[in-house]
Amino acid sequence: MPKKTKTIKVGDVLIGGGNPIVIQSMTKTSTKNAPATIKQINELKKAGCQLVRLAIKDIIDTKALRQIKAKTKIPLVADIHFDYQLALAAIESGVDKIRLNPGNINDKQQLKEIIEACKSNNVAVRIGINAGSLEKDILKKYKKATAKALVESGLRNIKLIEKFSFRDIVVSLKSSSVPITIEAYQLISQKTDYPLHVGITEAGIGEPGIIKSSVGIGSLLSQEIGDTIRVSLTDDPVKEVWVAKEILKSLELIKEGVTVIACPMCGRCQIDVAAIAQEVYDKTRNIKTPMKVAIMGCEVNGPGEAREADIALIGGAKEAALIINGKFVKNIPFKNIVQELIQQIKNYA
Ligand code: SF4
Structure with missing residues (x-):
């Protein structure tokens, strides 16, 4: 049975709800170098990428984001860690979605401000749980970043954000371990109907990275788990998109090219x-x-x-x-x- 998920709109792209699997990637340029970032985004789009994430390290990045947004025609996702002000500034710069790891934004009032800004600006949120940055109490309980630990963190953060009556949520639970990632997504897909962003984090270089990503993402997609995918390679991001397309083609989830x-x-x-x-x-x-x-x-x-x-x-x-x-x-x-x-x-x- 297909795992039915909600549909979330990010710019003009629909994620979940049985829509085609969305391919995304992340720029590897410094975001403040707007011309280089725009060039890379255009290359990604040409390769077939539908959603691009950018690292937001400081307020200068959020200013560049405004220029980048004006010159590109693809929904943009701001990757935010630690500083809620950067999330607010990114939303103001016109971003379509933010990726948050709520585990590293501890103040509930700050989280509330971010979510209120998302609501007012039709910005979706990805709760990006990563094995490398789990909450301390969860790590203490499970002793290491197990699949169940990732799921507990994901569900906790969904609840936290739902308290602000916000539902435009996509969830990811990433580990560099393929078995842990697969188990985590299998478990959470039984417990939530928010769309799932699937990927193997830090999959690495060349053939090992491509194989890990293909096995992990491919296994989940073949179980009808996953609404959007990102292949994380230590390589040119355009290659991430090519690999993502080949995964979808090999499972006959897209008939393209x-x-x-x-x-x-x-x-x-x-x-x-x-x-x-x-x-x-x-x-x-x-x-x-x-x-x-x-x-x-x-x-x-x-x-x-x-x-x-x-x-x-x-x-x-x-x-x-x-x-x-x-x-x-x-x-x-x-x-x-x-x-x-x-x-x-x-x-x-
Ligand atoms: S198609 Fe011919 S050349 Fe290719 S593997 Fe088969 S037998 Fe060998």
């Missing part, structure tokens, strides 16, 4: 499948039309995959066969394969 199917290669391989597939993938990332492109090393499994794909290329002894919609179109000389295939993909889009 080019899906490259490539054989693993073996001793029968007649073309450099790895190099061709990589170049085709890199150069067609921004195409939105859904299509399957199969790149196969030889005729063993080539014709079978070609029948299932929109466009297929099968390596032969001297040339490669181009097949579109299951029909042979022509043979392509090896030296023209990538150029020709990309052109055919663009024509198809």
Whole structure:
């Protein structure tokens, strides 16, 4: 059964309530460097990001936020820690959502002021619980940042904010441990119907980071838990968006863009499948039309995959066969394969 959640509006983006999973990321520029931040936000949007979070460290960042907001067309989320004045200033600068870790804003009156400002300005709140910053009493009770500890903190903070008659809430419970994160989201999804922001925090670099994120986020989404996702990589944030899109594509939660199917290669391989597939993938990332492109090393499994794909290329002894919609179109000389295939993909889009 799908876990039914409330719908929360962030700018013009709907999170939860059965709406498509929203992809988000976070800028890695200093927010006060508005031109660099605007450039990165535009790159993220082009890659398919729908919501961008920015770190707000001081009041100068909140001033830059106003300029950034005026020059970008994507809902912005201000990431706030410790200082409630920064939350108020970010809201005043036109942000669409704030991410708060209420565990580090201890004064209830200050929290009330933030929530009242959110109400007046239609700003949503993400309660961002993180294993690294749990409340002291919860940590003492559970001895470490377990799934149950994360859930207790999440539920406590939901109650705290609901006391101010505020319901535009999204919740995240993040840990760098995949099993703890999965368990925490499974538990909280049974106890709240607020939309869940899912991710593995500090997943790290390169392949390990991508694999941890994919396993954690993918497991939850396949259980129909999660309404918005952020892949956290120690890398260019655009890569976070590419990985997020691939996770959603692999679960068939979005039908968008080019899906490259490539054989693993073996001793029968007649073309450099790895190099061709990589170049085709890199150069067609921004195409939105859904299509399957199969790149196969030889005729063993080539014709079978070609029948299932929109466009297929099968390596032969001297040339490669181009097949579109299951029909042979022509043979392509090896030296023209990538150029020709990309052109055919663009024509198809
Ligand atoms: S399609 Fe051909 S080259 Fe590719 S793995 Fe299969 S047998 Fe090997």
